[in-house]
Amino acid sequence: MIPHSAILKPSSRTFVPDPGRAPTEDYHELIFELEKEGEWEVQRVPEPYIEVHNKYGRTKKIPLQKTWHHKSCGQCGHIPGYSTAVFWINRKLGLDYIDPTDQTSCTAWNYYASATSNAAAQAAVAMRNFAAAAETGYFPIIHCATSFGHYKETRQQLLHSPELRRQVREILAKLGKKLVMPEEIVHYSEWVHAVRDRIAEHQVVGMDHIRATIHPACHYHKLVGEDAVYADEIHGRQRSAIITGLLQALGIDVRDYSTWHDCCGFGFRHILVSRDFSRSFAVQRKIEVMKEEADPDVLITHDTGCVTTLDQSQFAAKAHGRNVGLPVMSDSQLAALAMGAHPYKVLQLHWHSTDNKPFLDKLGIDHKARWAEFEAAVAELRSGAKQYLTWEDCDV
Amino acid sequence: MGLDLSGRQYANVPLQEKQRLFDEVKADLRYDDYLFGCYECGICVAACPSARFYDFSPRKIAQTMAREDVDLFYVMLNDSVWDCSQCFSCDVCPRKNSPGGLITLMREVAVKNGLPSAQQALEGYGRVVYKIMATGTQVSPDMLQDNAFPDWGPHVKDISQNLDVWRRALPPDTMHTTETSWRVDDKTIHELYLIWHMTGVMDMIKEVDEGLFMILQDVMEERLEDAGYDVSFD
Numbered sequence: 001m002i003p004h005s006a007i008l009k010p011s012s013r014t015f016v017p018d019p020g021r022a023p024t025e026d027y028h029e030l031i032f033e034l035e036k037e038g039e040w041e042v043q044r045v046p047e048p049y050i051e052v053h054n055k056y057g058r059t060k061k062i063p064l065q066k067t068w069h070h071k072s073c074g075q076c077g078h079i080p081g082y083s084t085a086v087f088w089i090n091r092k093l094g095l096d097y098i099d100p101t102d103q104t105s106c107t108a109w110n111y112y113a114s115a116t117s118n119a120a121a122q123a124a125v126a127m128r129n130f131a132a133a134a135e136t137g138y139f140p141i142i143h144c145a146t147s148f149g150h151y152k153e154t155r156q157q158l159l160h161s162p163e164l165r166r167q168v169r170e171i172l173a174k175l176g177k178k179l180v181m182p183e184e185i186v187h188y189s190e191w192v193h194a195v196r197d198r199i200a201e202h203q204v205v206g207m208d209h210i211r212a213t214i215h216p217a218c219h220y221h222k223l224v225g226e227d228a229v230y231a232d233e234i235h236g237r238q239r240s241a242i243i244t245g246l247l248q249a250l251g252i253d254v255r256d257y258s259t260w261h262d263c264c265g266f267g268f269r270h271i272l273v274s275r276d277f278s279r280s281f282a283v284q285r286k287i288e289v290m291k292e293e294a295d296p297d298v299l300i301t302h303d304t305g306c307v308t309t310l311d312q313s314q315f316a317a318k319a320h321g322r323n324v325g326l327p328v329m330s331d332s333q334l335a336a337l338a339m340g341a342h343p344y345k346v347l348q349l350h351w352h353s354t355d356n357k358p359f360l361d362k363l364g365i366d367h368k369a370r371w372a373e374f375e376a377a378v379a380e381l382r383s384g385a386k387q388y389l390t391w392e393d394c395d396v
Numbered sequence: 397m398g399l400d401l402s403g404r405q406y407a408n409v410p411l412q413e414k415q416r417l418f419d420e421v422k423a424d425l426r427y428d429d430y431l432f433g434c435y436e437c438g439i440c441v442a443a444c445p446s447a448r449f450y451d452f453s454p455r456k457i458a459q460t461m462a463r464e465d466v467d468l469f470y471v472m473l474n475d476s477v478w479d480c481s482q483c484f485s486c487d488v489c490p491r492k493n494s495p496g497g498l499i500t501l502m503r504e505v506a507v508k509n510g511l512p513s514a515q516q517a518l519e520g521y522g523r524v525v526y527k528i529m530a531t532g533t534q535v536s537p538d539m540l541q542d543n544a545f546p547d548w549g550p551h552v553k554d555i556s557q558n559l560d561v562w563r564r565a566l567p568p569d570t571m572h573t574t575e576t577s578w579r580v581d582d583k584t585i586h587e588l589y590l591i592w593h594m595t596g597v598m599d600m601i602k603e604v605d606e607g608l609f610m611i612l613q614d615v616m617e618e619r620l621e622d623a624g625y626d627v628s629f630d
Binding site for chain 1: 443448520521548555596
């Protein structure tokens with residue numbers, strides 16, 4: 001057996017980016033070529049944008065603002081502080097965005113779980129959402145890693161299948177919509193990565209004494225993996241730069257563990273109807289390994305399914321005496337927390353399962369006082385004194 | 397119990413039927429991008445979460461399809477594909493195969509043909525299919541009930557008991573919903589229904605769950621009719 005110490009030793013190897021070695025051609029060239037041929041319109045990334053690089057060194061443009069937020073049903077439904085934190089950061093940084101209601105889920109969670117759909121339907125759903133974004137003049141930014149990965153796959157299919165393009169174009173025409181492909185398909189965590197220095201400039205909660213592990217989402221860096229963001233200075237381009245770059249900007253000690261490449265165990269259908277699998281995998285291959293090898297204070301990830309599985313799987317495992325008890329949150333929640341966001345009004349940590357109070361204690365955040373503030377706000381809603389909590393109640 | 401690869405359990409299924417289903421998978425426009433051969437290196441198995449907990453192997457899926465072994469294909473189609481996590485860790489393949497992608501296509505064919513194994517795999521999943529098809533968002537806040545997620549912890553009960561007020565305690569005004577993850581425009585829902593109609597998705601659901609199909613049909617046809625569309629899912 002290879003000792004953990006050998007696996008965990010920092011590697012001096014680096015991945016040398018070479019666009020010529022990428023497994024797929026440059027989608028930028030193809031989407032603009034198809035635009036010239038009248039196949040579709042391309043929605044340009046609005047200026048100013050931030051340039052980052054994907055795995056093979058191609059430039060990717062990340063919009064700073066004028067963003068149309070393609071929300072995640074799992075985040076908004078079950079981890080609402082995840083999306084709220086993304087919006088809160090935008091507002092805190094004074095950036096313009098739209099939180100649309102002319103948006104459906106990508107429907108990919110269901111597709112990967114039940115297969116009750118097909119390529120044409122999935123592409124039509126994607127392109128309907130992209131058309132809706134283009135109509136507003138704002139640029140789509142995708143909250144869920146599964147939506148992001150699925151849309152990248154859909155783009156590949158549309159690029160190479162004239163028949164699928166024709167089919168989807170006809171469907172959209174019947175809906176009164178044009179076929180519009182965004183210049184880039186951008187995941188929100190790429191935006192968080194791109195603005196990490198601005199986030200760090202607004203940091204009010206010190207995190208230099210915090211140890212963290214990260215879990216990169218499979219559908220972020222494995223599906224059409226060449227279109228994920230990498231940087232020379234982060235893991236020598238051997239792994240995606242996302243999350244690690246943010247955490248390092250906030251002063252956090254990002255610790256390695258031997259099963260970083262493993263899935264979280266979500267499984268799409270498994271997390272809903274076969275949770276014994278999801279729970280076992282999340283605990284035995286991720287949480288326990290992290291705790292044993294890295295002793296982190298917190299686990300940060302960047303996808304709906306990963307936060308759900310890694311957080312919610314720990315309760316039952318605790319009853320079996322497993323080595324669990326690692327709070328889990330998204331990079332957006334951690335970034336907002338660093339910038340002074342309220343742990344309950346903004347991060348909505350009461351929707352999470354694993355006890356995060358020891359982590360808040362370590363940050364010097366008085367969670368009892370913050371919870372009392374949240375309960376006071378809820379009491380106002382119950383009494384009818386107010387109907388909703390608003391952004392003004394959250395200092396933005 | 398391990399996966400029985402002998403094919404004896406499906407000896408009574410005509411070879412032509414197995415071949416027909418195999419050909420249906422192979423005819424998908426994505427097939428040629430998902431299979432290029434197999435080095436038999438097993439890297440996909442090493443990366444696969446399902447392989448650690450089930451008698452499941454993405455390598456066997458790729459090899460079965462590459463060899464066009466329709467008997468073994470039929471075993472995989474019925475007894476293996478629903479174990480896959482669809483994480484696409486197997487895309488690490490040095491031959492550039494996507495066993496996970498092949499499984500997506502196989503599952504689609506299993507559903508489209510109403511195989512009993514697909515019906516069984518999706519038992520208990522109907523409510524989720526209903527949500528996504530009918531409302532445009534999948535895992536809604538009102539699904540968080542302690543009897544549905546007893547293993548997630550006591551906070552699930554707290555959420556369900558405080559659902560309305562805790563949703564109103566969310567600053568984004570699009571998220572004050574309990575039955576959907578966010579507020580979706582009526583026009584948007586109508587467009588989604590029309591997509592399902594034009595792409596034959598409802599026909600697939602009818603094959604695996606006729607009761608669910610009828611409920612969805614009622615909901616969709618009524619809402620579309622109210623909006624001035626004359627659409628039938630029959």
